[in-house]
Amino acid sequence: MSKDYEVIIIGAGPAGIFAALSLVEKGLNVLILEKGAPLEERSCPRKEGYCSNCSCCGVLNGWGGAGAFSDGKLTFSPEFGGNLKQFIDDEKELQELFQQVDKIFLEHGAPAEIYGADDAAVRELRRRASAVDIEFIPAPIRHLGTENCYRVLQDISTTLQNKCIIRFRSMVQQILVENEMVTGVKLESGEIFSAPCVICGPGRQGTPWFLQESQRLGLTIQNNPVDIGVRVEIPAWVMEDITSKVYESKFHYYAPFFDDKVRTFCMNPYGQVVLENSEGVITVNGHSYRDKLRHSENTNFALLVSKNFTEPFREPIRYGRYIASLANMLGGGVLVQRLGDLLAGKRTTGERLAKGIVKPTLQEATPGDLSLVLPYRYLRSILEMLEALDRLAPGVYSRNTLLYGVEVKFYSHRLELSTSLETEVENLFAVGDGAGITRGLVQASASGLLAAGEIIRRLR
Numbered sequence: 001m002s003k004d005y006e007v008i009i010i011g012a013g014p015a016g017i018f019a020a021l022s023l024v025e026k027g028l029n030v031l032i033l034e035k036g037a038p039l040e041e042r043s044c045p046r047k048e049g050y051c052s053n054c055s056c057c058g059v060l061n062g063w064g065g066a067g068a069f070s071d072g073k074l075t076f077s078p079e080f081g082g083n084l085k086q087f088i089d090d091e092k093e094l095q096e097l098f099q100q101v102d103k104i105f106l107e108h109g110a111p112a113e114i115y116g117a118d119d120a121a122v123r124e125l126r127r128r129a130s131a132v133d134i135e136f137i138p139a140p141i142r143h144l145g146t147e148n149c150y151r152v153l154q155d156i157s158t159t160l161q162n163k164c165i166i167r168f169r170s171m172v173q174q175i176l177v178e179n180e181m182v183t184g185v186k187l188e189s190g191e192i193f194s195a196p197c198v199i200c201g202p203g204r205q206g207t208p209w210f211l212q213e214s215q216r217l218g219l220t221i222q223n224n225p226v227d228i229g230v231r232v233e234i235p236a237w238v239m240e241d242i243t244s245k246v247y248e249s250k251f252h253y254y255a256p257f258f259d260d261k262v263r264t265f266c267m268n269p270y271g272q273v274v275l276e277n278s279e280g281v282i283t284v285n286g287h288s289y290r291d292k293l294r295h296s297e298n299t300n301f302a303l304l305v306s307k308n309f310t311e312p313f314r315e316p317i318r319y320g321r322y323i324a325s326l327a328n329m330l331g332g333g334v335l336v337q338r339l340g341d342l343l344a345g346k347r348t349t350g351e352r353l354a355k356g357i358v359k360p361t362l363q364e365a366t367p368g369d370l371s372l373v374l375p376y377r378y379l380r381s382i383l384e385m386l387e388a389l390d391r392l393a394p395g396v397y398s399r400n401t402l403l404y405g406v407e408v409k410f411y412s413h414r415l416e417l418s419t420s421l422e423t424e425v426e427n428l429f430a431v432g433d434g435a436g437i438t439r440g441l442v443q444a445s446a447s448g449l450l451a452a453g454e455i456i457r458r459l460r
Contacts, residue, residue, distance in 0.1 A: 005031040006459055008185055008195040010172050013065025014441050015201035015432030019448035020160055021104060026456050030164035031193060035171040036062030039154055057277050064153040065203045067441050071268055071287035072144025073248055074105060074442050080139055080250060081440025084447060087419050101445045108155040111148060115141045115247035125242060132391040135252040143247055145290030175213055182428040197427045197455045202434035204410055210434055211413050219424050220416035224436050226316035227409040228323055228378055229304035231284045233358060233402040236270050236299045238395035243269040243299060253388050255381035262385040265302040270295035273362035273404055275334060281324045282333040284404045296361050302407045303385055305378045320408040326373045327406045331366030340399025342370060356400040370405045420454035421447060
């Protein structure tokens, strides 16, 4: 079989994009295959707030991946956004990889400002949090903003279009392997492309396909935990003294009754709550803009309960989808409930919602009852976390606080990988969120650089 390319990259999310940037810099012949559309063609045809259930979701698929329309938080800490520290023991080496990611983002237009670099403010926040049994984990953050995230990705696209081949709306059907060595890929169209090296970065939307392919190829698969919870929306002033210094607060708490870990995730000061479609299951997320003219009066963040399931259970993604689908069944999508109504055992109605001082930024959410959706263990742990946060930031545990559900983080099944993210098939690398090793922009991008570095060593 002739070699059409030196490297084929499956998926144009951050992992695939950053791998390509590194590879073309060394003159390698690269093909990127993406099942979605170019960035400028990505859109959502949702009408009257209802998901159109497109066969290929334009919000989650296409150039830039699911993070293209996020608020673009770059978190430079090995403690967040993935498990790369399990592959790179040397913390200095990992930080250097993060610095390389940051340098590329800056070269393509990322804002220069870094949050969480004020050591005195960080120490004070750690002291205040520990006083109420909450662990605050500092992490320097560069906030792109939803509008700048788009611009940065567009600039990278322009750079790569002149240096490699990018095929959109090209769904890979199979990864081709001979004698335990990758040889190329076959598309759903029947086209076959060959290459001595393949980087697979399918993203979370490509998880079902990648799991199926991994099973077909006989690769060793491990389960990742599933995080289930709610998105909280409060007046921005409630946490303004915190978000003005560190922007996104990483709080961890062990809820007393069940001793389950609850964590804050994706905090968006002056942000908006948004819908997310995961193959027909509607969940909730959040984002924020840097442009103050586009700010809301609210701050939103997720509270997630992390659970590792014991044998013989092997389907955490299916479990998470089932919980989210209950909210879809009851409300046609995402439910929203006032905390006061939840505590009183009442379903939130449109009339009750209108009485609250927190005006929902997600108008499509249906007023309802989250106690009919979330298992008791999750719900109790979330309420205990809210009480603890209220001692740190009075006003969080207000009857007017809004809870949207369900928020689920579908962390992909994880393969047995080498320190360079190579699978058990020679020259087949797995990167990014779809490989189950990352959960955010920086670590996903870094995983692409890590795999590309090994391929460069082999081919150059």
